[in-house]
Amino acid sequence: MPIDDLKAFFTKLETDAALQEQARALQGSTDDERVAGLCALAADAGFTVTPEDLSSAAAGTAAAELDDESLRAVVGGGCEVTGDIAPLFGREFLGG
Amino acid sequence: MSAAGPVSPRFAVLRPDWLLRGYSDRPGVLANWRTGEARPLAAAGAYVARACDGHTDFTSPIFLPKHQATLNLMLAEGLAEECAYGAELDPRQRFREAPNRYIQYTQWAVTGRCNLRCRHCYMDGPTGRYGELPHDVALGLVEQFVDANVQRLHLTGGEPLLRADFWELAGALTAQRIAIHQISTNGVLLDDEALQRLRDLEADPILHFSLDGVGTHDAMRGCDGAEAAAMSAIRRAVDAGFKVSVTSCLDGVTRDGMLPALDLLTDAGVRSWHVTAPQAIGCWTTASTGLSLDEQAAVCEPILRRWLALGRPMLVTLCGIYAGAPGEYVPPQEPLHRCTPDDLHCGALFDDTAYVMPNGRLIPCPRFIGTPFETALPSLLDVSLSEAWANEGLRAFLGVTKSQVLAHNEECAACDEFGECGAGCWAMAYAASGDVFGRDPVACDLWKSPHRRHLAGIAAGTA
Numbered sequence: 001m002p003i004d005d006l007k008a009f010f011t012k013l014e015t016d017a018a019l020q021e022q023a024r025a026l027q028g029s030t031d032d033e034r035v036a037g038l039c040a041l042a043a044d045a046g047f048t049v050t051p052e053d054l055s056s057a058a059a060g061t062a063a064a065e066l067d068d069e070s071l072r073a074v075v076g077g078g079c080e081v082t083g084d085i086a087p088l089f090g091r092e093f094l095g096g
Numbered sequence: 097m098s099a100a101g102p103v104s105p106r107f108a109v110l111r112p113d114w115l116l117r118g119y120s121d122r123p124g125v126l127a128n129w130r131t132g133e134a135r136p137l138a139a140a141g142a143y144v145a146r147a148c149d150g151h152t153d154f155t156s157p158i159f160l161p162k163h164q165a166t167l168n169l170m171l172a173e174g175l176a177e178e179c180a181y182g183a184e185l186d187p188r189q190r191f192r193e194a195p196n197r198y199i200q201y202t203q204w205a206v207t208g209r210c211n212l213r214c215r216h217c218y219m220d221g222p223t224g225r226y227g228e229l230p231h232d233v234a235l236g237l238v239e240q241f242v243d244a245n246v247q248r249l250h251l252t253g254g255e256p257l258l259r260a261d262f263w264e265l266a267g268a269l270t271a272q273r274i275a276i277h278q279i280s281t282n283g284v285l286l287d288d289e290a291l292q293r294l295r296d297l298e299a300d301p302i303l304h305f306s307l308d309g310v311g312t313h314d315a316m317r318g319c320d321g322a323e324a325a326a327m328s329a330i331r332r333a334v335d336a337g338f339k340v341s342v343t344s345c346l347d348g349v350t351r352d353g354m355l356p357a358l359d360l361l362t363d364a365g366v367r368s369w370h371v372t373a374p375q376a377i378g379c380w381t382t383a384s385t386g387l388s389l390d391e392q393a394a395v396c397e398p399i400l401r402r403w404l405a406l407g408r409p410m411l412v413t414l415c416g417i418y419a420g421a422p423g424e425y426v427p428p429q430e431p432l433h434r435c436t437p438d439d440l441h442c443g444a445l446f447d448d449t450a451y452v453m454p455n456g457r458l459i460p461c462p463r464f465i466g467t468p469f470e471t472a473l474p475s476l477l478d479v480s481l482s483e484a485w486a487n488e489g490l491r492a493f494l495g496v497t498k499s500q501v502l503a504h505n506e507e508c509a510a511c512d513e514f515g516e517c518g519a520g521c522w523a524m525a526y527a528a529s530g531d532v533f534g535r536d537p538v539a540c541d542l543w544k545s546p547h548r549r550h551l552a553g554i555a556a557g558t559a
Contacts, residue, residue: 010160014143015123023158024147031103035157054157 006057009047019045106154108147108167108176109183115273116145117245118193125198125247126175129270130300132248132277134200135175141166146191148176150183188273194245196482200448201277202246203462206234206265207254208454212282213318214306215383216345216374219454219465221254222318226454228254231261233477237456238268240481246450248275251301254454257285263293270297278341280304282322283329291336302367303333304341309353310360316350327360334365341368346415348385351395358402361410367422368411371396375538376527377466389538393417393547400551416542418551427556435518437499442522450485452476458484460493463523469493469532496522504533507540517543 013019019041026037035051042049110116115127124142126135137145144166147154154167170176208219208226219226229237241249249269256262256279269276276299283305294301305326308316313323333340342361346354354371361369373392374380387395396414403412403420413419442460451459456477457470464470473493474484484490501519502509508519520536528537542548553559 011139013158014139017146020143020146020158024152024156026158027105027153027156031157038157057160058157 003053005042005047006049006053009042009045009049012045012047103155105181107150107152107179107181107183108154108171109150109179109185110145110148110176110189111174112186112189114175115189116142116148116191117247118142118191119198119245120195121197124191125200127247127275129273129275130298132201132275134247142191144170145176149185149190150179151181153181192245194243194482196244196485198448199244199246199450199481199485201248201250202241202449203250203252203451204237204241205252205254205452205454205462206256206262207259209258210253210255210282211258211284211319212255212322214379215316215318215349215385216347216378216380218375218378218380218462219254220378222379224254226254228259228454229456229477231264233456234259234261234265235268237452237476237481238265238272238274240476241269241274242272244481244485246274246481248277250278250280251276252278252280255282255285257281257290266294266297266299270299275299276301278302278304280306281329282306282317283326283333284322286329286333288332288336291333291338294338295336300339302339302341304343305330305333306345307342307357307361308345309350310356312350312353316345316347327364330361330366331364340364340366341370342366343370343372345374346371346392346395347374347383347387348391351387351391354395355398355402358399358406362406366410368413370413371399371415372413373415375463375524377463377523381527389415389417389541389545389547393545393551396547397551397554400554404555414551416538417547418555420555425555434515435498436515437497437502439498439518440494441496441498441501441519442494450481458487458490460490461523463521464526467523467526469526501533504531505535507535511540511544513543 013023022041023038026034035054038054039049039051110126113128113130115129117125117127119125122136123139124137124145126137126145127133140162144163148170154164167176171178205219205226207228208221209224209228210217210221213222251266259265266276276297279301281303286303307313307323307326307330310323313326314320330340330342344350344354344357358369373387374383392415396417399414400418403409408420408422408425410422411420451462453459453465453470455475457473457475458481459465459470459473473490474487476484479487498519501522505519508514511517517539520539522532522536524536524538525534526532528534550559
C-alpha cells in the first residue's frame with residue numbers, strides 16, 4: 001500500500017538525523033523539484049512514495065491515515081514540571 | 097503541490113529559553129533552562145523542534161499537516177517563534193543527544209559541611225561527615241551533567257553557599273544552560289549580594305529555606321541567631337522577586353512555634369510551606385523529641401484552621417496529613433492514579449531523578465544516606481553519570497515494583513489502603529526494620545489513621 005510506504009517513510013524521516021539533513025537540503029529548489037527529490041530520497045530509503053501521495057498528504061486528505069496521534073502525544077503530555085514549587089522527595093520534604 | 101501556487105517560506109526558531117535534548121529512551125525533550133520546565137516530545141514533535149533552526153522551510157514537502165499543526169502548537173505555547181530565514185539559534189539550544197536514559201532532575205549536595213548544628217540533619221552536617229569534593233572535581237561533575245543532558249538541578253547541602261566556589265559552580269551550570277531549579281539554604285549567607293549574583297546568572301531558582309518555628313528555630317538548628325537570619329533572608333528573597341518555599345521541622349521542641357510561623361510566612365509572601373516531621377536518619381536517629389502521628393495532627397489542625405481563615409495564602413503540606421493549594425477551595429477529586437502491584441515502587445518520580453551526595457556517590461534518594469545501599473551504588477568519581485545511570489544495581493533498585501514489596505509483606509498485600517499508600521517508602525521501611533521490603537510504619541500509621549479524612553473535612557467545611 002503506497003500510504004503505508006508514505007507513513008513508514010515519514011516515520012523514518014522523523015527519527016533519522018542523516019535522512020533529515022538530506023531532506024532539508026532539498027528546500028532550495030522549486031516545489032516540483034523538492035517533491036521529486038523527496039520521492040527519490042524515499043526510494044533510496046526503500047519506500048515507494050509518489051508526488052500524488054505527497055500532494056494528498058500535504059492537502060491533509062491523508063493525514064488521518066498517516067497518523068492518528070493526537071497533538072498531545074506529538075508534543076507530550078504537558079508540563080512535567082511547572083517551574084513552580086514542587087515537592088522534593090515525593091510525599092514530604094526532608095528536614096535540613 | 098505546485099498546483100496550489102507559490103507559498104511563502106516559513107521559518108521558526110526555538111525561543112531563547114528553550115533547549116532541545118535527546119536521550120537513549122526519548123527522541124526529544126524541550127527544556128526551559130531558566131525555569132526547569134520540561135516538554136517531552138514524541139518523534140514527530142522532536143522532528144519539528146529540530147527544524148526550528150531558522151534555516152528549515154516549514155512549507156517544504158518534508159513536513160506533513162501534522163507537523164504544521166505541531167509547529168503551530170509550539171508557537172502558540174511560546175516554545176518557538178517564527179523568524180526570517182537565517183535567524184541564528186544559540187548553539188547551546190541545538191539538539192544534543194546523550195547516550196543515557198532520561199535524567200530530568202538531579203539533586204546535587206555540593207557540600208556536606210554546614211554552618212549550623214541542626215539536631216535533625218539527615219547528612220550529619222554538624223560533623224561534616226561527607227565533606228565536599230575539590231573544586232576541579234566538582235567542575236568535572238558539571239561536565240558530567242552536561243554530557244548526560246541533565247536538565248535541571250537542585251543545589252543543596254549541607255549549606256551549599258558555604259562552598260567557597262559555589263558561584264563559580266553555579267556560573268558553570270548556567271553557562272551550560274542547565275537550569276538551577278532550586279537552592280536549599282538556611283539563609284545565613286544569602287545576603288543582598290548573593291541574591292544579586294543569582295540574578296546576574298539569569299537563574300530563576302526556587303529558594304527553599306528552613307524555618308523551624310517562631311521562637312523555636314534556633315533550638316532545632318543549634319545556633320543562636322539562625323532564626324533571625326533565616327527570616328531576614330526569606331523576606332529579602334521574596335522582595336527581590338524570587339519564588340520562596342519554606343520547610344519547617346516539627347517535633348516536641350518546635351511545636352509551639354509552628355502556628356506563629358504561618359502568620360509570619362504569610363506576611364512575608366512565601367509561595368509554599370511544608371511542615372514535616374524529621375525522619376529517622378542521620379542525626380535524628382538518636383533524637384528523643386519526635387512526635388507521634390496523633391501529636392503531629394494536633395499541631396496541624398489549628399494550622400489548617402488558621403490557614404483557611406487567612407484565605408489559603410500559600411501552598412501547604414502538613415506532615416502528609418493534609419495538602420492544600422492556595423486560593424479558592426477546589427473539592428478534591430478522585431486520585432488520578434491508584435497504585436497497582438505493577439507500578440514501580442518508588443513511582444515515576446525516581447525513574448528520572450538522581451541524587452548526588454557531597455562525596456560524588458549517586459543514590460536514588462537522600463533517604464538512603466547512611467545505609468549500606470549508599471556504598472553499593474556507583475560513585476561519579478569512578479564512572480560517568482551516563483554510565484552510572486545504567487548501573488545494574490541502580491537499575492535494579494529503580495526497577496523494583498510494588499508487587500515485589502507486597503510479596504515480602506503480607507500486611508501491605510492485605511491492606512485496603514494499598515491503592516493510595518502504595519506500601520509506603522522503602523527507605524522508611526529500612527530505617528525502621530533494616531528491610532527495604534518491610535513495612536513502612538510512617539505510611540502505615542498515616543494512611544490508617546482518621547487524621548487525613550478529618551483535616552480534609554475541615555478544609556471542605558464538612559467537619
